[in-house]
Amino acid sequence: CRRAIVAIELDRNDRTTAPARLLRVGADGSTTTVKTAPATRWGDYLRYSYRQLDFSDVRQPGLYMLEYGATRTAPFRIADDVYAGAWHPTLDVYFPVAMDHMYVNEGYRVWHGDAHRDDARQAPLNHEHIDLYAQGPTTDTKYKPGEHIPGLAVGGWFDAGDFDIRTQSQYQVVRSLVDTWEQWRPTRDTTAVDWTRRRTEIHVPDGTPDLLQQIRHGTLQLVAQFDAVGHAIHGIVEPDVAQYTHLGDASTKTDGLIHDPALKLGEERGGRSGTPDDRWAFTTKASALNYGSIAALAAASRSLGEADPALAKTALGIATRIWAEEQTHAPDLYQHGNTTGGPLDSERFAAAVELLRTTRDPRYATAVQTLWPAMERRFAFNLRDAVAAIPLMPQSYREGMIPAVRAYAAATVKAAAANPFGVPITTGGWAGSGTVIVGALNAYALHKAFPDIMPADPVFRGAEFLLGHHPGSDISFVSGVGTRSKEVAYGNNRADFSFIAGGVVPGVLIVKPDFPENHEDWPFFWGENEYVIPEGAMWIELAHAVQDLAGKPPAK
Structure with a gap:
């Protein structure tokens, strides 16, 4: 049980007072007043004045509406399970629609075709691009600018309202989905995903939990980057503004054919095209991206152990190998916009925590302990990783965290006011x-x-x-x-x-x-x-x- 308090937003010049009412909606649509009380003044915020109604004492399940003056809310439920299915549309529809490199169908509707089969061309050197992407003075790959990088046309999600694959978003999503899986094990299955056919069917179960399928889809893209160039890349994005502003089916943005500069514009031959519409891969090395990506791969390997043991083994192999490689040289510190990873220490800490959770190897516990002082100084941004490590660390680690927890809790109270x-x-x-x-x-x-x-x-x-x-x-x-x-x-x-x-x-x-x-x-x-x-x-x-x-x- 908890407080149920609603804010009533009024014009600052509104001096009238009216009782607030909570109405119960009957099966026949009739309403019954179950609580009438004066709304308590909270004060002013922004350009409005606010009052509040506390109806925490109303516990009977059912449909209700709130009324203040001539305004009524839409009906809402009071029930113990009110949030139980609130995540279903996000997993059932939003994430399937966001799946790149797949044909996505829902009944009689095709959301989009198999997009970006021609991914991706090496981005040009010393180039600042749209949407906060940039390429540094070297490619850090074996590919020349404009050359096709094979193996990237798999997995991943459209980042947002646009269609790029922003690696930082990909690994954030994978880790969040893994957290959900490990804490609650939701076995909901309403989506069929066939990677061989590159086809997703919404509202068609296939016997595999949808959450695991989405974890796999993100993991495929992260693995593909390491397989293709040996390190995490910033992302894959359209080559020009005309494509960037494209609306509609993502599969119509490009011709789906790998660009061949030997062909004329518009010419197609042998599965290649003379049209340079392939997306660009931005590849300048950034250790922060490596750490962020291997944190996700280490986490994914735990969730995919039964659903796809081969991919789980590959993901963990990459994670342990890249961690070891990063310890042999000074970090690659290339930064641009919001596409090259978060703060280096934070990304490294996340990788150490996930590798510790997966392998129980004490060297990762040592890294967690070594990095903790820096994380304590930025506790608000790193605390979930810090807390996740507690079961695998000495008792002194948890005890040393308590001052930061108390300070954060106090700051939360202040912000809430x-x-x-x-x-x-x-x-x-x-x-x-x-x-x-x-x-x-x-x-x-x-x-x-x-x-x-x-x-x-x-x-x-x-x-x-x-x-x-x-x-x-x-x-x-x-x-x-x-x-x-x-x-x-x-x-x-x-x-x-x-x-x-x-x-x-x-x-x-x-x-x-x-x-x-x-x-x-x-x-x-x-x-x-x-x-x-x-x-x-x-x-x-x-x-x-x-x-x-x-x-x-x-x-x-």
Whole structure:
């Protein structure tokens, strides 16, 4: 049981008062008032004034609506299992639709054909590209600029509303999906995936848990990068702006044929093409990317042991080999934009933690302990990895973490008091759903490991924010989930002014100085409306976490 408090958003000049009412909806559509109470003033936030209604004492399962003055909400459920299936659309629809290098079909609808079969050409040297990609002064591969790099046309997901494969996103998703699998083992099977035929069928079970299939799909792309060039690459992206802005079926972006410069433009012969429309691979070495990728491969190897033992063995082999290689030289520090990995120490720590969890090898425990002081200084960004290592480390490791946990818990309380929604609301050019999910997952990890220090309530507040308890409106930022959800979003079908079920958008963007905005009439505001795969994976994880804390196991 936990608090149930709703925020009522009013104009700052509204001086009227009205009782807030909670209505129960009967089977015949009639309503019965079950609670009437004055709304308690919270105060001002941004340009609005807020009041709150606490209905924590209402426990009877059923359908309800809230009413204040002449405004009623859409009906919502009160039940112990309200979050049990909240992640289903994300796994059932959003991730299958995002699968690159596959033909994806749903009933009578083809979401997209087998895209990017011509991946990929070596990016040119000393080149700053679109979407924060860049190539340094060397290729760090055996391929010349413009030359085809074989083996990359497999696995991975479209990064967001656009179609690139951003490696940093790929390994974040794999690790998040593995976390969900290892904590809750959801065996839900509604999607058939055939990699031999390169075909995905939505709403067609095939006997394998869908979560494991998505883990495998991401792992295939990460493995392919190491097999192709020996290290993790920044990603694979369109060669020009005309392709980058492509709308519709991703398979129509290129001709699917490997470029042959000996052929004329438009000429096709022997499965090759003279049209240079193949995507580019950006390959300058970055140790941060290597560490991030092998963290995901080490994690995936645990989950895939039964479903695909050969791939699991390959993934772990790459992870242990690349870790060993990285210890033999100074790190490769190439950085550009947000495509070359996170902070080096953080990525290395993540790799050490995942390799320790997989192998139990004490050398990784030594690396975890050695890196811990740096992680403690940036605890908010590394705490889930730090907590994951606790069962495999000496008791002193956990005890040494307690001051950081206490400081983080205190900071969470302070942040919760800054607005009536009790979550960190960012004010940058990209809205903050991701920050809210990370905060909720951080709280869950700390609550499970240190329940006497970190309460569970921040986990629920994060989920509530995503599903409609936020400034500006009560719309859910998870399409297809909640009482009213995003129906116009920046997915790869944005030209249709439509949505992809289960996609998560950035949400409320604070337009300076004080206007909370999320456009439902214009999908092209990417900072408010663009689906991004890491948020989708984290939503699956968060929905499981809140259902776990609610006292009933999540739906399988």
